[in-house]
Amino acid sequence: MTRSSDGRRRPITSSAIGIGLATGAYGLSFGAISVASGLTTIQTQTLSLLMFTGASQFALVGVLGAGGGAIAAVLTAWLLGARNGLYALHLAPTLNLHGFRKPVAAQLTIDESTAMSIAHETTVAASRHAFWATGISVYVLWNLGTLLGALGASALGDPAVLGLDAAIPAGFLALLWPRLRDRTAWAIAAGGATVALVLTPLTRSGVPVLASALIAVLAGYRLRDRT
Amino acid sequence: MIWAAVLLGSLGCYLEKLFGFILPPTLLDRPMIRSVAALLPIAMLSALVAVQTFGAGQSLVIDARLAGVVVAVVALLLRAPFLAVVLAAAITAAVLRAFGFAA
Numbered sequence: 333m334t335r336s337s338d339g340r341r342r343p344i345t346s347s348a349i350g351i352g353l354a355t356g357a358y359g360l361s362f363g364a365i366s367v368a369s370g371l372t373t374i375q376t377q378t379l380s381l382l383m384f385t386g387a388s389q390f391a392l393v394g395v396l397g398a399g400g401g402a403i404a405a406v407l408t409a410w411l412l413g414a415r416n417g418l419y420a421l422h423l424a425p426t427l428n429l430h431g432f433r434k435p436v437a438a439q440l441t442i443d444e445s446t447a448m449s450i451a452h453e454t455t456v457a458a459s460r461h462a463f464w465a466t467g468i469s470v471y472v473l474w475n476l477g478t479l480l481g482a483l484g485a486s487a488l489g490d491p492a493v494l495g496l497d498a499a500i501p502a503g504f505l506a507l508l509w510p511r512l513r514d515r516t517a518w519a520i521a522a523g524g525a526t527v528a529l530v531l532t533p534l535t536r537s538g539v540p541v542l543a544s545a546l547i548a549v550l551a552g553y554r555l556r557d558r559t
Numbered sequence: 560m561i562w563a564a565v566l567l568g569s570l571g572c573y574l575e576k577l578f579g580f581i582l583p584p585t586l587l588d589r590p591m592i593r594s595v596a597a598l599l600p601i602a603m604l605s606a607l608v609a610v611q612t613f614g615a616g617q618s619l620v621i622d623a624r625l626a627g628v629v630v631a632v633v634a635l636l637l638r639a640p641f642l643a644v645v646l647a648a649a650i651t652a653a654v655l656r657a658f659g660f661a662a
Contacts (some may be wrong), residue, residue, distance in 0.1 A: 343581065357571060375562065398611065402560050402564035405564045409572060410568070412599065412600055418587070419579065495649035497624055498653075499649040501624060502628055506631070517601050525608065530576040532614050533617050541610055548603070555598075
């Protein structure tokens with residue numbers, strides 16, 4: 333019994349470490365971009381330790397760096413993080429958490445740990461192990477990557493000369509890319525970009541990205557009976 | 560101001576995760592909530608790509624960042640990993656500027 337469950341756990345653990353290493357590389361670019369956007373190394377590391385959800389972190393520093401102000405930056409990060417709540421709702425029955433494990437698991441609830449847990453839903457034990465192994469591996473390596481990236485960027489010079497300002501949209505694009513799975517996704521992406529560009533000359537910085545959320549609300553309302 | 564954004568942003572993102580474990584799972588039965596939360600990242604990440612590529616304060620400009628993003632698209636089509644995509648964009652923009660081909 334023990335042997336067979338070990339046999340199932342080991343490949344899950346090694347993919348969890350693989351995912352952690354890949355995410356650590358994102359963390360490296362997050363650290364560098366955050367410092368290039370004007371945050372200190374400690375502020376950058378605090379985001380990775382406490383916020384721990386990549387798209388929201390990139391968005392927060394991106395909006396702050398573009399002069400969008402704290403309120404727009406925070407709202408953008410929250411809206412992008414809303415999906416994690418949905419993941420938690422989905423995971424709650426499988427993980428069946430009590431006591432201190434609940435607040436710990438909450439912090440580890442992100443795209444990667446959720447995807448791994450769902451991919452191993454064949455047995456409850458495997459699904460739980462996939463969640464914890466991936467969550468912990470990504471947490472540790474994302475934070476390590478952030479630290480190295482932030483220290484590296486602090487040691488370098490003017491971000492525009494280095495091209496780090498071009499790394500910011502490229503980073504968002506890489507986060508968006510795997511979500512562009514069908515025609516609906518492409519249409520929503522085109523709508524979001526259009527709203528943001530049209531509003532850029534008309535509103536203060538930070539508002540255009542927030543306004544693009546309306547496209548998701550409208551599309552979600554229209555598609556509500558399809559999913 | 561930056562610290563306020565960092566801490567408030569982190570608190571909100573954590574509570575979103577925690578509420579998911581506390582609230583009743585029947586919330587998932589509401590298709591509107593499910594689809595909007597799933598679609599928000601698509602609309603907003605795309606808006607961020609657009610604004611960070613063309614935005615300069617309240618004006619829209621074409622500069623070396625666009626070339627960087629085009630190279631990023633090529634890298635993504637070639638299934639390059641995240642770090643390679645970001646590096647390719649940064650190097651493209653830095654090289655264009657170093658040789659005076661773009662602002």
